[in-house]
Amino acid sequence: MIELHALRYRWPGAAHDCLAIDALRVDAGRTLFLHGPSGGGKSTLLGLLAGVLLPREGKVSLLGTPWASLSGARRDAFRADHVGYIFQQFNLLPYLSVLDNVLLPCRFSRLRRQRAMAAAGSPLAAAAALLQRVGLNQGLWARAASQLSVGQQQRVAAARALIGQPELVIADEPTSALDSALRDSFMALLLQQCRDAGSTLVFVSHDERLAELFDCSVSLPQINQAAQEATA
Amino acid sequence: MRAILAIAWRSAWNRRGTLALVGLSVALSTFLLLGVERLRSDVRENFSQSVSGTDLIVGARTGPMQLLLYAVFRVGGATNNVRIDSLEAIAKHRAVAWMVPLSLGDSHRGFPVLATTPAYFERFRYGDRQPLALAQGRPFSGDLAGVYEAVLGAEVADRLRYRLGDQLTLSHGGGGMPGADHADKPFRVVGILQRTGTPVDRTLHISLQAMEAIHLDWVAGVPLPGKKISADEALQADLKPRQVTAALVGLKNRAAVFAVQRAVADFEGEPLMAVLPGVALDELWDVVGTGERALLAMSAMVAVVSLAGLIAVVLAGLNERRRELAVLRAVGAAPRHVLFMLAAEGAMVTLLGVALGVAAVAAAVVALAPWLQSSYGVTLTLSAPSPAQWGLLAAVLAAGFVASLVPGWRAYRLSLADGLSPRS
Numbered sequence: 001m002i003e004l005h006a007l008r009y010r011w012p013g014a015a016h017d018c019l020a021i022d023a024l025r026v027d028a029g030r031t032l033f034l035h036g037p038s039g040g041g042k043s044t045l046l047g048l049l050a051g052v053l054l055p056r057e058g059k060v061s062l063l064g065t066p067w068a069s070l071s072g073a074r075r076d077a078f079r080a081d082h083v084g085y086i087f088q089q090f091n092l093l094p095y096l097s098v099l100d101n102v103l104l105p106c107r108f109s110r111l112r113r114q115r116a117m118a119a120a121g122s123p124l125a126a127a128a129a130l131l132q133r134v135g136l137n138q139g140l141w142a143r144a145a146s147q148l149s150v151g152q153q154q155r156v157a158a159a160r161a162l163i164g165q166p167e168l169v170i171a172d173e174p175t176s177a178l179d180s181a182l183r184d185s186f187m188a189l190l191l192q193q194c195r196d197a198g199s200t201l202v203f204v205s206h207d208e209r210l211a212e213l214f215d216c217s218v219s220l221p222q223i224n225q226a227a228q229e230a231t232a
Numbered sequence: 233m234r235a236i237l238a239i240a241w242r243s244a245w246n247r248r249g250t251l252a253l254v255g256l257s258v259a260l261s262t263f264l265l266l267g268v269e270r271l272r273s274d275v276r277e278n279f280s281q282s283v284s285g286t287d288l289i290v291g292a293r294t295g296p297m298q299l300l301l302y303a304v305f306r307v308g309g310a311t312n313n314v315r316i317d318s319l320e321a322i323a324k325h326r327a328v329a330w331m332v333p334l335s336l337g338d339s340h341r342g343f344p345v346l347a348t349t350p351a352y353f354e355r356f357r358y359g360d361r362q363p364l365a366l367a368q369g370r371p372f373s374g375d376l377a378g379v380y381e382a383v384l385g386a387e388v389a390d391r392l393r394y395r396l397g398d399q400l401t402l403s404h405g406g407g408g409m410p411g412a413d414h415a416d417k418p419f420r421v422v423g424i425l426q427r428t429g430t431p432v433d434r435t436l437h438i439s440l441q442a443m444e445a446i447h448l449d450w451v452a453g454v455p456l457p458g459k460k461i462s463a464d465e466a467l468q469a470d471l472k473p474r475q476v477t478a479a480l481v482g483l484k485n486r487a488a489v490f491a492v493q494r495a496v497a498d499f500e501g502e503p504l505m506a507v508l509p510g511v512a513l514d515e516l517w518d519v520v521g522t523g524e525r526a527l528l529a530m531s532a533m534v535a536v537v538s539l540a541g542l543i544a545v546v547l548a549g550l551n552e553r554r555r556e557l558a559v560l561r562a563v564g565a566a567p568r569h570v571l572f573m574l575a576a577e578g579a580m581v582t583l584l585g586v587a588l589g590v591a592a593v594a595a596a597v598v599a600l601a602p603w604l605q606s607s608y609g610v611t612l613t614l615s616a617p618s619p620a621q622w623g624l625l626a627a628v629l630a631a632g633f634v635a636s637l638v639p640g641w642r643a644y645r646l647s648l649a650d651g652l653s654p655r656s
Contacts, residue, residue, distance in 0.1 A: 012649075052561065073566055080564025087562065090555050093239070095246030107235035108564030160563065 001167065001200050002026040002049060006058035008226075009048060017056070019044055020226035024218070028167065031191060031201040033211045036220030042204045045220065046170050049202060050083050051075045063167060080109035084161030084199070086171040086190075091157035092145035099141045102127040102160045112164025119165065130159035134189055151182040158190050162197055169194055171203045175210070187213055233572065236565070240573040243556065244580060247549065251577075254545050255585040258632060261538035262589025263596070264531040265624050266617070270593060272524040273620070274612050279517060282430040283480075283509045285357025287489050290314065290322065290331075290496055291478035293503035297519075300512040303334060303478040305431050306344035310336070313475040318501045322481070325495055327488035330355055333476040335443050338402045338414070343388045345402055345436045347443035347476075350374045353383070355482060358430045369396045369423035372439050376467050379442045383423035387433040394421050402436075402446060414446040416462065441471035481506070535628055539582075539635040546578065546639035550646065557647045571637075571644040578636015579629075586628055590617070 004024040010017045018041045026032050036042050047053040048060050051067035052075075059066050063082060070078055084105065092101045106113040106123040116126035131141060134155040145153065154174055161169050171190065175183040191213060194201040203214065211217040244251055283289075283304050291299045292312035301307040316333065323331040332355050335347035346352075353364050353371045372381035384394055394400065399418045419438060427433055448469055483489060489508060496506035557570055565573075594614060601612040617625065 073568070076564065076566035085562040087559070091559060093243070093556060093559055095242045096239070104560075104563040107239075108569075 001028040001030070001063065002202070003061040003064075004049075004059070005061075007048065007055045007060060008057035009044060009053065009055050011044075017226045019048070019055075019224055021045075021058075021223050022225070024223060026200055026202065028200055029195075029198050030216065031194060031203065031214045033214035033217040034202060034204045034220055035206060035208050035211065035217065036224075038206060040220050041224060041226075042206075042220055043172055046172055046202070046204060049168075050085060050170055051079050077109070080105065081111040082167045084163075084166040084169040086154070086157045086161045086169070086174045088173040089150060089153070089177045091160070092148075092153055094144060094146035096145060097142050098131065098136065098145055098148065098156050099124070099127055101145050101156055102131060102163055104160060105163055105166075109164065112166065115164040123163070126163055127159065130163055130193075131156070133193060134159045135185075150177050151186070154178065154186055155189070158186070158193065162193050162199065165197045166199060169199045169201045171201065173205050174203075175205065175207070236569050236573050237576055239560070240576045241580075243573070244577050250545060250549060251581050254542050255581045255588065257538040257541050258582055258585025258628070259588035259592060261531070261535040262586045262625070262628055263592045264534050265528075265628065266589060266593045266621055267596060268524075268527050268531045269621055269624055270597065270612070272521075272528060273618060275524070276517060276521065278429050279520075280510070280513050281359040282513070283356075283358060285355070285361045285482065286480045286509055287483040287486060288481040288492060288496070288506040289478055289509055289512075290319065290481055290504060290506045293505045296505070296507040296512045297516050299478065299505065299507050300509065300516060302336060303480075304509065304513075306336060306346070306435060310477045312503075313477055314479065314504060315475050315502060316473055318499060318504065319476070319479050321501065322479075322492075322496060322499065322504075325492055327483050327485060327492050328481055329484040330482045332356070332480045333440060333473070334478045334480065335440055335473065335476040337477070338404055338443070338446070340388075340400060340402050340436050341392060343385075343392075343434050343436055345438060347438050347440045347473075349440060350378075352437065352480075355480065356432070358428050358432065362428070364428065364432065365426045367424050367426045369421070371423055372437070372442075374439060374441075376441070376471075378422075378439055379445050379467060379471070380417065380419050381422040381438070381442075382419040383425060383437040384421055385425050385433040385435045385437075386427035388436055389421075389424045394424070396421055396424065400436075402438075417446045440473045440476065444471040444473050445469070535631070539628075539631050542578065542581065542632065543635050543638045546574065546636065547642060550639055550643055553643075554646060554650060557643060558650055561647050561650075567644045567647045570647045571640045574640030574643045575633065575636050578640065579633045582629055582632025582636065585632070586625055589628075590625065 002025065004021060007019060007021045008017050009019040034042060034045070044053065048055060049062070051060070051062065051070070054068050059068065061067070062078070065078065067075060093104070103123055106116055113123055116123040120126035120129050128141070136152060136155055140148065140152065145156065148156065154177070157174065161171070174190070175186055178186060187210060191201070203210075289299055289303045291303060292310060292314050294311055298308060302310055319331060319333055322328065330351065332348055332352045336344060338345040350371050350373065356364055367386065369383070371383055372378040382400065388394065398421045400421065401418050402414045404414060419442070425432065445467070481492070483492060493506045493508070496504050560570060597612050597614045601614075604612055
C-alpha cells in the first residue's frame, strides 16, 4: 500500500535534511499511528506520503506507484483518486454547504465519483449516507460549513475524506482541537469508517494515548535518522 | 473546470464586499475611459459639423484656418475685407449656386454680431445638413423695414434672457471700449433661433444694411466728431455695403469645387482665397484635439491604476486564502485549477466592472446630455459603442484578465510550495 525507501527530504533552502527514513511500509487496510513532537516533520512526512512533496532522495510509493514517476498533473489526479485528507482544523470551505463540502472530492475525481455512485447510487446519496454515519443530522446538511462547531466540522471532514472509498486516508492531528469526549467519539467513528471502507489510515498525533486504538504505532523520532543526527 | 468555476463563484460571493469595491473601481475607470472617449468623439462630431452644406468659404487672402476661425467660429478677426463687387463677380461663376456674404466685427455683451442677408437662414447648414430653424419669431427682412431687426442665437437669448420685441444696442468691435457703442441705433429682437450646438447659438444676426447704418457716422473705428446721424436719418442714406468680411459659397456641382477655389485664388481684382470647410475643420481639429488626447491618456492611466488596485486587493487577500487553497489541494484540485480559479475570479470582477461602467456612461449621457447641450453646446447622443470604444472596452477586459493572472500565478506558486500545510 505505502512503501517508503531510503527517503531523504529537506525543505528548499534548508541546509540539513529534516527527514531521513530508511524504510516504512503500511499494508492495505491497516491503521498506522504516527506520533512525534510538534515540529518533528510529521506534516512533511504526510506531504510526502500524499505526493504533494517529492523526496530529495529515495522513493515513496502509493499502491505500487512511485510518486516521483508521475508528472505534476498526474500526481494531482492520482491523489484525488486515492487519498482522503483530514487537517487539524479549518477543513471545510466556509462558503460551501456541508453537503457540498463532502461532495468536493467527487468533483475532482471521476474514480471517486464512480465509486460513490456504485456504493450508494449517486454521489449525493453517498454523501448523505456518510454524513448520517458520522452522526450529523439532516438539518445541518444545507448549512454553510462555517456555522458548524469544530467537532461537527471534523466529522464533515472525515465524511469528505471517506467519500468514494479512497485507498488511503491521511489524518493530520484531527483531534487536537477537540475536547476529550469529542475526541474519543471522533476516533471511534473514524476508525470504524475506515475499516468499513477498507481504507488504509495514517493518523498523526502527538498524543500517544491514542496509539492503542491502531493496528501499529510508529514514533517518528525513532525512525527519522535526521532527527537522531540532530540530537546526537 | 465547471466544478472549479462553481467553487470560484461561491468563493468570490463569500468575499463579495471586497470584490465589489474592486469591481467598482474597474467600473469607475471604465466610466472615465469610455466617458472621455465618448465626449471626445461627440465634441469632434459637433465640431466638424459646425458648418455643412457650404462648399467654400471665400475671404481676403490669409491662412485657411484663420479664415475658418473667424467665418465659422467668430474667433479672431479678418486682416482685410472683401469688396462686394469682387464677390459679385465670383458669384457669376457658372458653378456657383449661391453666395451669402458675412460681415463681422461688432459684438453685443461679448457675443459676436454677424451681418448677413436673409438668405443666410435658408442656406446655412450645420450637422447633417440641417437648416437653421427659428424657435420664435421670424428672420429679419432684407429691406429697409428690417434694418434695425436682430435674430438671436439660442444661447444669446438664454444667457441674456431676451425675448421677442426686446431692444438691444450693439457695441463696436469686441465691446468694452467706453463710448464705442452704437447706442443711438437700437435693435429689436424679431427672431430667436433653435439650438444647434454650433457657434450660431452664440451669434446675433443683423442685416448687412444694418451694419452699414450703424457705421455711417464712424470712420476707422471711431465715431466722427460732431457728426451724428440718427437712426431714422440713416435709413435715408445709401446702405448698400461696399465690403464684407467673408462669404459662404454653395456650388451647383461639388465636383467643381477645386475649379472654383482656383478661380477665387486667381481673382485679379484683389487677393482672395477660398477654403473647403471640411478640410480646414480637420486641420483645426488636429490642433485643438491634442488636449482631448491628453485627457484620454489620463483616463487610460486611471484604468491602469484601478487594475493595479485589483491586483493588490486580490494579492493581499491571498494570504488569508492559503487555508482555502490547501483544502482545495487536499480534495484533489491541482495548482492549475487554483490558477484557473483566481483568473476566472479576476475576469468575472473585471467583466462586471466594465459592464457597470458602460451602464454608468449610458446613464450619465441620458442625465447630462441636456445640461451639456445648454451649457456647452455639445450634443451627446446615446448610441451603441463605436469601434474605438469597443476597442477600449476590450482593452480594459484584456488588461483585467491579465492583471488577475498575477495573483493567480502567485496562488499557483503558493499552492505548489505550501502543499497541504500552509505556512504563513
